[in-house]
Amino acid sequence: MPDIIGVIGGGQLARMMIPPAVALGLDLQVLAETDESSARLAAVRVGDYRDADTVSSFADTVDVVTFDHEHVPQPILRNLMARGVAVHPHPEALLYAQDKILMRQKLSKLGLPVPEWARVSSPEQLADFLSAHGGRGVLKTARGGYDGKGVRMVTDAAEASDWFAALAEDGNGGELLVEERVDFRRELAQLIARRPSGESATWAVVETVQKNGVCAEVLAPAPGSEGRLAETAAEIATRVADGLGVTGVLAVEMFETTDERILINELAMRPHNSGHWTIEGSVTSQFEQHLRAVSDLPLGATDLRSPYTVMINVLGGPSAGTMEDLYPEVLGQYPSAKVHSYGKQPRPGRKVGHVTVTGDTLDETAYLARAAASLFDR
Template sequence: MTVRVGVIGGGQLARMMIAPAVELGLDIRVLAEDEGMSAQLAATAVGDYRDLDTVRAFAKDVDVLTFDHEHVPQEVLRALVADGVQVHPGPDALQYAQDKLVMRARLDQLGVPQPDWAAVHDADELQRFIDDHGGGAVVKTPRGGYDGKGVRVVRTAMDAADWFAAAEGDALLAEELVPFTRELAQQIARRPSGEMVAYPVVETVQRDGVCAEAIAPAPGTTERLVQAAEQIARRIAEGVGVTGMLAVELFETDDQRILVNELAMRPHNSGHWSQDGAVTGQFEQHLRAVTDLPLGRAEPRQPWTVMVNILGGPQEGTLADRFASVMTAHPEAKIHTYGKAPRPGRKVGHINVAGEDLDDVVYLARAAATFFA
């Protein structure tokens, strides 16, 4: 019998699950937030993922439920589990990707290395944290932030006065300013039966809080760092009981420590390289994991793969208008677009290039992406 996979969220991550679902013989269905979203090819319903009746109606026609994002409320998720719906990742795991304060507390319990942090309820508590950490801190809204949103570097508590007012007594997250030299990401897949497969640790390049590039595997890493990153991801995956893809965003410090920044329990921008650069891409792997199929191998097909995001898109025309030009100039480039209209700063697609020489691969991926500027 064909397994029916339901995806809540109609963005580009759901879109990129469609092709591997077809290849695996899965029936993929999407609950999209609005008409005309990226995953409209598989959208069988449109509605509010925060409304229990809407999600219940969607879930009745699928065998397993997974996600394009982490924003479905806990009360909705737990009601689905109580109904007997197979939800992957489940609410017990997903809470750690939904609330950064809950995540930080759990990572402390697991003994995972992370920045010093505190829950701060008012300006006085934040100012004490700043004073105790060299005159600066990173303040985050515990819920809802992504791509640089909900994150602010502060030097005094007054820099977050508007956030405290909006929080109405709820705590904000304060973290130490980490002296990091670069950002890394470690992905791991885990299926309900417990099997896990780790991908190579990658280096990510952020611009204005948004991932701009990923290099796989991360260049210049020691075997000790590679092992430590995988051990951290395995400890988290087991410790929170995640099912599906888990991305662990990491800081590498100037003394070669690695600290956990944030978690994502779904396919992740840092793993887009794997579509063309790994034996099993992250979207296929996520589907294998949530349907409890044996996981695929995750090693690279080439020594290097570079992913460059297409941010914003062309000022005039569409991305499709540029396809012939980039394909002619860069036949080695793999183009992935999201069906989104160009808009400044918006992720509208990405380019993957794989090869044997890192400098060449970086140059070719960046050059191909400029055709969509």
């Protein structure tokens, strides 16, 4: 069993790994981007995750390297592996969360359900795809996009002229990913954790609600997901995790289409916003499970603690002061709400925390969670 877990990235995901690391007797150490990172309580070093020397020297002080995000360059990670450093998830798997075109290629090769897609490097190619798909599509940058960034709904190739100009200026033959505009009933997310030995465990499939491209709410379990839908979502996530050789937590974001198909939208190989509800709502949280998995410890039970759990993101936060300034009022009015602050300064659209409520009925649970979270938005 490793003693020291090194996390590259000092965001809220690393921050929420700290309590379960303490409970498991693990020393969690973080390579943070700044002194003010969310996970500063465990930050032992501040530096650039894109700098090979910084990452290498950090890795020398820990037993296992894992991540708060997927953006560490492949050459740096492969160098760590070549030196015998334990890296989870492996670079060979993480690659498919870093590059959306490679992800679509791999998932298609594995026979997994994805939207119709193509790689395009010119306005003419994009125009051809749009013409064949009802004059509309979803255009994505292959790398770097998150929370709606790097994604455009397009009906004309001219709407992406700046992206194609940037590709031409770069001169490296880059491509964009274009997909069919899926008519979906709702968005779902299925989390799974997998050990290096191959043992895996899934949680209940959840419904996610987006606001301006950012996750705003998570309903666990997804309403009406009992039976075949839950089985299908878990089966897809298991096939992805096994097919890519993922270790740690994997989030598979999905569309439930209007014609009752399940299509894979995105992948994240780390704890994910759609799994924050598991802290209060599951026997084992995604953060504890991730640490177990990357340490190759037996995985924990994922049963629901309550019939329903609703998680609401606090986006932006109060216009004056911090979330903590409002704790007395929020906790006093809603004693069943669990509030999580990410230690960030409020800023429009920024994820600064979340609120979770568990309960016996979905309507009441959602009402309390939304009402508590709304007090931070003023």
